[in-house]
Amino acid sequence: MFRYKPLPQDEAGAPPRKGAGAFIASSRIALDAGQHPVVALRSHDGGMGAMLLVADPGAGFSAKARETLENTLQRFASGGWKREALEAALVGGAENAKWKIAKWREALKQFSLAPQEYDLNGQFYRKVYFEPKSGALNVFREEADPDHWNPAKAKLALHDGVRAFSDNHAGGVVANATRFFREKITFRALRELVLPVHLEQAAGEPFYLWSAACSTGAEAYSYAMYLHRLIGRAGANIDFRVFATDINEKLLEGAKKGEYEIHKRDLEQYRPYFQRYGRLEGETVTFNEELRRHLTFGVFDIRNVPRRRGFRMIVCANVFQYYNDDARGHFLENFASCAARPGYIYVGPVTPDLLARSGLRHVPKYKLLEVD
Ligand SMILES: C[S@@+](CC[C@H](N)C(=O)[O-])C[C@H]1O[C@@H](n2cnc3c(N)ncnc32)[C@H](O)[C@@H]1O
Structure with a gap:
């Protein structure tokens, strides 16, 4: 069982990891998920857990989510945990990344995993602290302000553009929304x-x-x-x-x-x-x-x-x-x-x-x- 708990303040201790991919461990996993929804996986016996974050923009997202999930399930299987022995949770996703939640649901369904869903309110950026053994899923939610580098709120100076926009996961905030025939x-x-x-x-x-x-x-x-x-x-x-x-x-x-x-x-x-x-x-x-x-x-x-x-x-x-x-x-x-x-x-x-x-x-x- 997952035990979801929103944290009133951020956990002290080592800062959570940033980046995308599959973070797999038997002990505590801490992840700065930024605006992205994350998938948590754990074996029923608490022996192994994983957090998955896919940051790909646009069309590549679904394929990358499936691939990340498949590779992770193989890692569980090689440790002796079959899919039936696993449970999944889906956490978070800020406004501009909310569409990824539906994609994750689809990917999980393809592998017969029905996730518990927590905290899908789109206004926040999140840090997720996951303890596979106990199932504790502690989530610290931050508004996009004031500590994050948020281009949408800042009035950037000429030389700030690179820092603000060039890393797709910088400070957990990305302003790259676009659409066909937009203007x-x-x-x-x-x-x-x-x-x-x-x-x-x-x-x-x-x-x-x-x-x-x-x-x-x-x-x-x-x-x-x-x-x-x-x-x-x-x-x-x-x-x-x-x-x-x-x-x-x-x-x-x-x-x-x-x-x-x-x-x-x-x-x-x-x-x-x-x-x-x-x-x-x-x-x-x-x-x-x-x-x-x-x-x-x-x-x-x-x-x-x-x-x-x-x-x-x-x-x-x-x-x-x-x-x-x-x-x-x-x-x-x-x-x-x-x-x-x-x-x-x-x-x-x-x-x-x-x-x-x-x-x-x-x-x-x-x-x-x-x-x-
Ligand atoms: C909100 S998107 C807009 C995309 C598209 N023009 C549209 O309207 O749908 C803003 C884009 O501006 C880019 N950008 C911001 N500063 C830039 C700079 N100094 N030079 C080039 N691109 C920049 C970002 O990387 C991001 O992809």
Whole structure:
């Protein structure tokens, strides 16, 4: 039996381990789970226990969870504990990692394990202290503030970006949420303004779009699908390329694979796109070569000036809110320096101050900044 207990304050003693994987032991296991849900496993006799944490973003998650679980069950089996002799618990998961709970449930079910579920309230980050012998599962919950490094609350300075975003498990807080066709207005802008301007002013030349903080890449693939369709419909004989970069290498690894589990809601809305540009199996899409050859992924920190130039559109969505105004101004300068003329930049809402400072023209209808 598990004996769950929320701790009113953190345990003194050795700091819990950080990181992902399977932590297997016969004695106490302490894990800083951050925002991730964790699975605890123990043998009924208390002889062995494990805590499992999978941090993979996006499509790779389910497969990694299954693999981690399978390997762990083999370790139990080689110690003489068959699956029937085990019990499982599922703990935690903060708001932005809650979707992983359902994936873990599925994975556990495949191995005929029905977990006890504790503390699935999404507001907290957790440290979990597990004692396999007694089944004690002590959980310390922390709000995302004030001791954690929380980019969503901080107004980061220019040089803080690397520290805040490059480690996928830094301080237990990651702000990498993204979705297909997320910023609706940008697709409308491409259709009604940006592509027509390009076709008029640079007939026959390739169209370059930069997704400047692409996270796991859903945004970049969305633009590639949309542009492919749009250019085809316009009957324009031009090539196009979507450059997609992020400061976080781990997120890009997922993006390069081009394989995603699609949220049901997105599947309902955009199914024809996924079918046209990929192989759709259940809720998983694998994008095809025809589309992928239009995409280039790379690690890039937007505080640096890009070497490549001539981007007709630059999208840097859901990033500015993490940074202070100096950093935002600097990013805008970098973007303007490598945009085509005219070029269009989307960074979400901008303050009048920042706008004045940037010297760029505002196109309110499409929430764009124009470089001319
Ligand atoms: C909330 S996600 C937004 C993803 C996507 N643009 C969207 O709107 O769906 C923020 C992303 O910005 C990236 N990021 C933060 N600072 C950055 C920097 N200085 N250079 C490049 N990427 C950065 C993070 O790694 C993260 O993937």
